[in-house]
Amino acid sequence: MTISELPLIIQTSYAELIDQLRVHAASNFPEGSTFRMRRISGKAYWYVQEPTGPTGRPPERYLGVDTPERREAIEEGRRAKADADGRKAIIRALKAAGLPEPDGLTSAVIDALAAAGVFRLRGVLVGTVAFQTYAGLLGVRLPGTAIRTGDVDLAQDYGVSVAVKESIDAPLLEVLKSVDQDFRPVPSIAGPNVVSAYTRPGGYRVDVLTTNRGAERDDPVNLPSLKTDAVALRFLDYLLRDTVEAAVLSRFGTLVNVPAPERYAVHKLIVSTLRKESGESAAKADKDIAQAGLLIDALFAKRRKADLEDVLLEAVERGPGWRSRLETASERLNNDQKEPFTEILSKTVSG
Structure with missing residues (x-):
């Protein structure tokens, strides 16, 4: 299908919303909080120390990797609180322009995860909720049939969860129960x-996933920073590399982490080939292909062919199994998507 771009004012408004959410994330601390940057293994990371309260001095908290945007947000956070009413006005304009918004329950779940520190601790939204954010990130319109969902898929790299040395205050189940007391663990x-x-009743699910770089395993593994177990999946480390910040259009907006759109597209093609092997429904594989194709269209429309080439090269260099899955999946793309995609794939294979 032909991808149409959003008006420039809407693209600018989405970028402004993310900026304001960064400010809000850095400014949502008591007066007297201090921010510190530390260098670990050659990379710089920001931490915040909140002042002593009635229950004593809280532990220093991890904020994230040092970036120009985060430094700017921290400076703003030192000076002022974000204007929530201003964010609401931006969100109303974005929704009116057709940007996807989650249903009420999903919004509440994502807000609760953010308040608990899940995204600050490098938790990542994957699946269709992440796909919804790409309309704003790429500045394009996405059809409603590809963005409907009734679930939340949350992921975190296992190595990150162990290395962060910090955790959310309450188990993930308690975080979800703060939204709806009917949330229950799924027996394993x-x-x-x-x-x-x-x-919860009605079939709404929150699934937690993590990376698995070794042999396939059936037993979940524990994510200490998120206080939950998670299913370890192959190929997920590829998806979670170089995540980006995005805005979910909840009531006041929520800053989350999502996979880079070009990685999401390639990963969905790979996952589509796994559906048949695992006995899952063909409808899920069809949705994988549809989302991948739409993102390929959007990336080309936004002149981001080079980004797609880079992640394709990385994927095919991971081995013949990866290349075989991508070649198989690309056969299911429509003609407009298939021609440029197979051209890129052939270049990376022969490269």
């Missing part, structure tokens, strides 16, 4: 105390 065959998914 690995044991009664192993939980990697949560559900």
Whole structure:
């Protein structure tokens, strides 16, 4: 399909919303909080120390990797609080322009995860909720049939979860129960105390995923920073590399982490080939292909062919299994998507 771009004023408004959410994230601390930058293994990271309160001095908290945007947000956070009413006005304009918004329950869940520190601790939204954010990030219109969902998929790199040395205050189940007391853990065959998914009446689910770079495993693994278990999946480390910040259009807006759109597209093609092997429905594979194709169209429309080439090169260089899956999946793309995509794939293969 032909991808249409959003008006420039809407693209600018979305960028402004992300800027304001960064300010809000850095300014949402008591007066007297101090920010510190530390260098670990050659990279710079920001931390915040809140002042001593009635229960004593809280531990220093991790904010994230040092970037020009984060430094600017921290400076703004030192001077002023973000204007929530201003964000609401921007969000109303974005919704009126057709940008996707989550349903009320999903908004509440994402807000609760953000308030608990899940995204600050480098948790990442994946799946269709992440796909919804790409309309704003890429400045394009996405069809409603590709963005409907009733679930939240949350992921975190296992190495990150162990290395952060900090965790959310309450178990993930308690965070979800703060939204709806009917949330319950989904029983696991690995044991009664192993939980990697949560559900509520009506079938709404929150699934937690993590990376697995070794042999396939059935048993979930524990993510200490998120206080939950998670299903370890192959190929997920590729998806979670170089994540980007995005705005979810909840009531006041929520700053989240999502995969880079070009990685999401390539990963969805790979995942589509796994559906048949795992016995999942063909409808899920169709949705994978549809979302990948739309993002390929959008990336070309926004002149980001080079970004797609880079992540394709990385994927095919990971081995013949990766290349085989991508070649198989690309056959299901429509003609407009397939021609430029297979051209890129052939270049990276022969490269």
